[in-house]
Amino acid sequence: MRVSRTQAAENRETVINVASRLFRERGFDGIGLKDLMKGAGLTQGAFYKQFESKDDLAAQASRRAMESATDKWSAATAAANPGKPLDGVISFYLSMDHRAEKMDGCPVVALGSDAARQGAEVKASFEAGIREYLEMLGSWVGEDDSEKAGDKAMAVLSTMVGAVMLSRVVNDPDLAQAFLDAAANQVRETVAI
Amino acid sequence: MRVSRTQAAENRETVINVASRLFRERGFDGIGLKDLMKGAGLTQGAFYKQFESKDDLAAQASRRAMESATDKWSAATAAANPGKPLDGVISFYLSMDHRAEKMDGCPVVALGSDAARQGAEVKASFEAGIREYLEMLGSWVGEDDSEKAGDKAMAVLSTMVGAVMLSRVVNDPDLAQAFLDAAANQVRETVAI
DNA sequence: ATTATCTATAGATCTATAGATAATGC
DNA sequence: ATTATCTATAGATCTATAGATAATGC
Numbered sequence: 001m002r003v004s005r006t007q008a009a010e011n012r013e014t015v016i017n018v019a020s021r022l023f024r025e026r027g028f029d030g031i032g033l034k035d036l037m038k039g040a041g042l043t044q045g046a047f048y049k050q051f052e053s054k055d056d057l058a059a060q061a062s063r064r065a066m067e068s069a070t071d072k073w074s075a076a077t078a079a080a081n082p083g084k085p086l087d088g089v090i091s092f093y094l095s096m097d098h099r100a101e102k103m104d105g106c107p108v109v110a111l112g113s114d115a116a117r118q119g120a121e122v123k124a125s126f127e128a129g130i131r132e133y134l135e136m137l138g139s140w141v142g143e144d145d146s147e148k149a150g151d152k153a154m155a156v157l158s159t160m161v162g163a164v165m166l167s168r169v170v171n172d173p174d175l176a177q178a179f180l181d182a183a184a185n186q187v188r189e190t191v192a193i
Numbered sequence: 194m195r196v197s198r199t200q201a202a203e204n205r206e207t208v209i210n211v212a213s214r215l216f217r218e219r220g221f222d223g224i225g226l227k228d229l230m231k232g233a234g235l236t237q238g239a240f241y242k243q244f245e246s247k248d249d250l251a252a253q254a255s256r257r258a259m260e261s262a263t264d265k266w267s268a269a270t271a272a273a274n275p276g277k278p279l280d281g282v283i284s285f286y287l288s289m290d291h292r293a294e295k296m297d298g299c300p301v302v303a304l305g306s307d308a309a310r311q312g313a314e315v316k317a318s319f320e321a322g323i324r325e326y327l328e329m330l331g332s333w334v335g336e337d338d339s340e341k342a343g344d345k346a347m348a349v350l351s352t353m354v355g356a357v358m359l360s361r362v363v364n365d366p367d368l369a370q371a372f373l374d375a376a377a378n379q380v381r382e383t384v385a386i
Numbered sequence: 387a388t389t390a391t392c393t394a395t396a397g398a399t400c401t402a403t404a405g406a407t408a409a410t411g412c
Numbered sequence: 413a414t415t416a417t418c419t420a421t422a423g424a425t426c427t428a429t430a431g432a433t434a435a436t437g438c
Contacts, residue, residue, distance in 0.1 A: 162355025
């Protein structure tokens with residue numbers, strides 16, 4: 001029954017990865033430890049040798065989810081039209097695909113309301129990821145003054161997060177699309193100014 | 194034990210009002226029917242004569258919460274500097290007080306991530322409230338072209354929702370304040386253009 | 387006679403722990 | 413000898429239902 005240390009470490013990583021996806025899909029309270037561990041091919045009993053508590057896993061999974069999100073931004077930028085790094089991000093972030101894909105999408109949108117009710121560890125995970133977002137955006141907004149760049153980055157991130165959130169809580173797909181389009185235009189204008 | 198029809202109707206309203214606040218504070222999954230009914234001075238057993246299911250209450254409470262939010266916007270506008278109706282809304286919506294007051298704050302921020310996982314009835318409640326927000330914003334953004342006004346309204350609402358959401362998921366109060374300030378400036382610029 | 391609310395409970399599920407097991411690591 | 417994982421379970425809580433009660437409404 002016992003596995004090697006490296007296998008145990010791999011198992012831990014798998015649990016965190018699975019949780020980072022399932023929490024985004026169902027919320028921290030929407031999935032139990034039994035199903036989370038099952039998703040990693042283990043049983044519930046193995047959980048507490050790996051994590052202190054469900055809250056502990058929530059913090060680890062939130063960090064992992066944010067890392068995965070910022071990695072996606074980096075990749076999208078690298079693949080985008082050179083000189084227009086933000087366009088690559090806009091085209092997937094403000095899309096109907098992103099609206100539909102909670103599990104692989106931005107954790108701030110998928111879990112933001114839940115995270116606001118969690119403890120400082122979960123919020124620290126989100127804060128670290130958000131600072132990553134801001135750093136990237138700040139370098140793309142085309143401002144010499146770094147304070148102004150930071151302000152623009154925060155405004156742009158707010159607009160993007162809010163638009164996807166709003167697109168998800170309405171039934172009407174046309175309204176959802178309109179939020180995403182309006183946000184994309186707003187963001188492009190802000191960066192261009 | 195039995196009460197009059199009018200009393201029963203009042204009880205139902207009380208349950209919806211209590212739920213609209215407690216759901217915002219703890220999430221749909223974060224509070225049980227027992228505590229919800231207790232908040233209205235009743236016991237759990239009385240619940241199912243008033244509502245079909247917890248999901249049913251979630252839809253009713255979401256609608257009530259959105260109505261209360263749009264009422265607040267109307268009141269803030271009426272009290273604001275004439276000619277600058279949006280300023281009244283900005284000053285309370287994009288504030289640290291709003292960040293701290295989940296129970297009485299905007300339902301989209303407090304429950305948006307949760308609502309995205311709910312059924313069509315809950316989303317319909319949110320959609321109705323969001324259309325109210327948009328109608329007000331559309332009349333304030335100072336655009337002759339009504340399509341452009343609608344786009345601006347959606348961008349402004351996205352920015353406001355996103356900023357409060359982001360301010361709540363970070364621990365650092367300075368960063369939270371910066372999100373709110375950056376959003377306020379962005380919104381004022383968008384309206385002025 | 388009807389019914390809004392109460393107490394009580396069924397049945398499921400949740401987090402966390404206990405003890406057994408079998409393979410690792412020394 | 414240690415320990416990662418397993419099965420089993422404690423104890424709490426959750427939604428929903430059943431049956432009793434007492435006041436309303438006809």
